[in-house]
Amino acid sequence: SQQGEEDPQALSIQEGENATMNCSYKTSINNLQWYRQNSGRGLVHLILIRSNEREKHSGRLRVTLDTSKKSSSLLITASRAADTASYFCATDGGYNKLIFGAGTRLAVHP
Amino acid sequence: GAVVSQHPSWVICKSGTSVKIECRSLDFQATTMFWYRQFPKQSLMLMATSNEGSKATYEQGVEKDKFLINHASLTLSTLTVTSAHPEDSSFYICSARVLERDYGYTFGSGTRLTVV
Numbered sequence: 001s002q003q004g005e006e007d008p009q010a011l012s013i014q015e016g017e018n019a020t021m022n023c024s025y026k027t028s029i030n031n032l033q034w035y036r037q038n039s040g041r042g043l044v045h046l047i048l049i050r051s052n053e054r055e056k057h058s059g060r061l062r063v064t065l066d067t068s069k070k071s072s073s074l075l076i077t078a079s080r081a082a083d084t085a086s087y088f089c090a091t092d093g094g095y096n097k098l099i100f101g102a103g104t105r106l107a108v109h110p
Numbered sequence: 111g112a113v114v115s116q117h118p119s120w121v122i123c124k125s126g127t128s129v130k131i132e133c134r135s136l137d138f139q140a141t142t143m144f145w146y147r148q149f150p151k152q153s154l155m156l157m158a159t160s161n162e163g164s165k166a167t168y169e170q171g172v173e174k175d176k177f178l179i180n181h182a183s184l185t186l187s188t189l190t191v192t193s194a195h196p197e198d199s200s201f202y203i204c205s206a207r208v209l210e211r212d213y214g215y216t217f218g219s220g221t222r223l224t225v226v
Contacts, residue, residue: 033215042116042203042219043154088153096207097144098215100154 006089006101014109019076021104023089024069030092032065034074035100037086046074046087079108112138112208116218123194123225131189131221133204139184140206144215145177148201160187194225 006023013019025032034046049056049065049072056063062075072089089101113136123129133143141162146154158174160166160181168174176198178190187206191198204218 040201040220040222043217045215092214096142097156097159098205099156100146102153105151 006087006104008104009102010105010107012107012109013079015079015081017079017108019079019083019106019108021074021087021106023072023074023101025072025089025091025099025101026070027091027093029067032063032072033090033092033098034061034063034072035088035090037088037103039085043088076106079106081108081110084108112206112216114140114204114206114216114218116204116221118221119219120222121224123223125195125225126193128190128192129194129223131191131202131204131223133187133189133206133218135185135206138206138208140187140208141184142207143181143187144205144207145179145187145189146203146205148203148220150201154203157189191223194223196225199223199225 029051031048031050033048035043037043047058047061047063049063060077065072084107086103086105088103090098092098115134115136117132143160145157147157148154156169157172158166158168158179160179162181162184166179181187201220201222203220205215208216
């Protein structure tokens with residue numbers, strides 16, 4: 001099963017620009033997490049935001065959560081070519097499993 | 111800490127054969143493990159949840175007789191793709207629940223299965 005949609009599906013930007021990805025989900029959640037996946041590789045955990053939090057920062061990452069709209073956004077500031085990857089949101093609804101969104105493929109050009 | 115080792119990282123097999131993928135928790139006990147499948151340029155789809163010592167719970171649409179999951183110990187879960195066909199070619203990733211970790215999950219590095 002898949003929670004919901006992420007948009008955009010693909011994003012192409014220049015180094016130094018900001019990248020914003022959005023995620024929507026369908027059910028109630030305990031927390032929402034963002035992961036990065038380089039092509040053909042495993043997942044790297046980026047950040048977690050709990051259902052009672054609205055915004056969280058970690059380095060160049062900023063995550064927001066709007067539980068009334070069942071949506072979250074991930075902002076990567078001052079992007080680098082090394083940020084090129086696929087980004088997924090994943091929701092933990094308390095049923096002891098993590099459900100992933102559709103993902104955004106980010107390409108950062110030097 | 112909380113590392114899951116997944117093997118093999120890639121495998122090529124002939125149609126009709128079976129392939130076993132292993133996930134081992136190296137420094138913790140994994141009472142619950144998850145198996146995901148990912149087709150190219152798509153998201154991770156949860157296939158099943160396995161609990162140590164009990165039968166796996168499969169997501170809707172996943173054939174339990176085709177994707178055999180065994181979680182016989184607290185450190186090892188296996189996924190066997192039986193009678194593999196080219197449409198089973200995919201990236202398979204395991205994950206384990208880690209209660210001590212803030213974000214609760216750790217992932218294996220994935221297995222690229224190609225059925226020819």
